[in-house]
Amino acid sequence: MAKEVLLPKLSSTMDQGHVTQWFKNVGDPVKVGDVVFEVMTDKIAIEVEAYDSGFLIGRYVEVGEVVPVNTVIAHIGKADETVEKPSKNQTKQVVVSQPVEPTVVESPRVSTDSQRMLPEDGFGVRATPAARKAARERGITIEEVYANTHGLVRVQLKDVEGYRTPMKKAYVETGVEKIIPWTGIRKLIADQMSKSHATVPSVTINAEVNVDMLLKLRAEVLEKVEKEAGIRLSITHLLAYFVTKALRKHPTMNARALDDGIHVLPSINLGIAVAMENGLIVPNVKNAQSYSLVELAKAIKTQTEKPKKNTLLPDDLSGGTFTITSLGTTAVIDFNPIINVPEICILGVGRIVDRVEFDSNNALVKVKKLTLSLSFDHRAVDGYPAALFLSDLVYLIEHPLTLLVE
Template identity: 35%
Template sequence: MPALEMAQETGKLVGWLKKEGDSVAKGDLLLEIETDKAVMEVEATADGILAGVTGEIGTDIPVGQTIAWILKPGEALPASAAAEVPVTSPVTEMSLPLVDVSQQPTTSAGKVSPKARRLAKEAGIDLSSVIGSGQDGEILASDIQALIDALPNAPITPAAVQHEPLTSIGRLMAERTTQSWTTVPHFFLQQEVDATALNDARAARGAAIEQALGVKLTHTDIMIALVARTLARHPRLNASWIEDGIRLNPEVNVAIAMAVEDGVVAPVVRNAHNAPLGEIARQRRELTDRARAGRLRPADLTGGTFTISNLGMFHIDSFCAIITPPQAAILAVGQIAERVVPINGVITVRPMLSLTISCDHRVIDGAKAATFLHDLAEAIHEPGRWLT
């Protein structure tokens, strides 16, 4: 069982992506493991044949415990491992299923995404009767959701809503936000910005980026680029609080808070201060797709130096976000909405955007935060000077 994050003691085995006896190459996706952060895909570390599988799906396994072997062709399992594997045939002929059949029903496709399996279990749907719409007949979460939506509405009784246990992601989010709120001295600054030029930039550059890269440019993409370039000029906002002082991070890696089924994750757009706008849009799209599918990788969630949380798509005007330690700040972005404002003494209507920055007072003082927010507002007023 590999360690996919710091301080990890166990990992829950969600599923095997190869079966016993299969040939695997280094880098092939081998299994799925659920940690406190997300369900992550793990790659094979060597070439060979998968054998001696003992890891049972759905169980929490200590880090470092052997759950399978990758053998060279013709190589036998070690004696200690072979004694634990309930087969007598040679390794090259192993074809036993890798799942606990008492927990994993046979389906028409043989594959089931982790999210689909969870939804089916909660709804009491028999997976053996489901026809999947995914590649090679894989049963997807959308297949199960469609069946759930078609079920007649049952009356909700008090007993049915008494308790909702936390998932691993939900539990971790609760622990970390509590720790941050109770140990980090937060302060907040807010500013409203005219988003006319931001809208114009998206309209002017969106078609070319979509044609070249096949991704739609969003306001979040532009905000990531502008925030990152402004952070490069304000290193204290891109810093981290550590035990012996303040770490000034050499790179600007912007984490994007995303809502998923079980909570919130924050995958990271790397080197955002140097990345072209199209590259930022491509990274953001890939991270979003993996987050929604529950397939974020360990590298997707590490190394963030600053976080953006955008609730504009939920029609929220403004809000205050909780800092993600050891980062020193997080920017909360509201919706772009038309408001009546005075422009050079004339009352007019403009698309306005509310920005709220939460800062760790141990790292950043009010003046530094205010200067950063002012410079970011100027960049939003003239995005063409900053975007490539």
């Protein structure tokens, strides 16, 4: 009997997805463990393996077509077996009514070696080696061919061979127009940012913080921590540690705004924004409040390296309660970060700058300053509590030794 292949639910927030690539065509043999298709979740792209062996005898979803989770998208069965094509977006639900024995529901089999972000060539266009070679021989770019393929996931040799150079215009163009399609990670980011901007009444408040003591503390422990723990302590690590301490004092800032209300969470799942070539990814550290400074630094390093190593799992991107995003390596001093919904707060970190101000003796001194920009969901947080949280965070950064007497 033919087995149904469903679009799997790969994260707690995923309610739909789309196939970005089929690795098996109708009629191809399939073995347990073979990668059948790649699906884009609401977080990342993941290759999904087969549960059953046989032949792919039906395929009902086109590349790029968005369907609900648990939709029947294919069948695996005997080579000569026929199956009835399911109705459009037909989904399967498991209904358990007074079971005699516990029912075991398996999670979708996911290739552990291939959990990754969508691979990209150039401006997000993927192509076979033969297609690239043919394009070079014809003096055209893969991007030009892609623009005429109506959003194919991978440019094939036949696409290059069938491409016709547009008629020359009466004027001379300098350079080639690049088209970055709204697909993959770029589309997910666009949807998330649009949703946040359209639905969340966000307010941003800024505070300058003197980081002289913070920099001194880092300098004093840097070599020792690196030698003994194998981790190079960064400003982000220190700020993240202070954020967890401030959130413990202001627990209502560590929350998610959902349809049924504001969920104030006991665990701090701290997100750290990571800039990639194809977009911004926010993996989070679960239960960050339970870590020491060095442990938290190690956990952040592990999580922020995953996008670069293509080893992210859906769980790494889900369940966040507070996000830190830093532009400290750029010329930006302050900015208005967009909230990573359904979280209710995000902290933006600018670059460290030199300032001249009066000290307690009324003498001019040079100090190092950093601007923190806190964006918050005004539906869930009022301005005064947000300002108190930011003020306490500033105090901790300027007086880091106070944590020794907690």
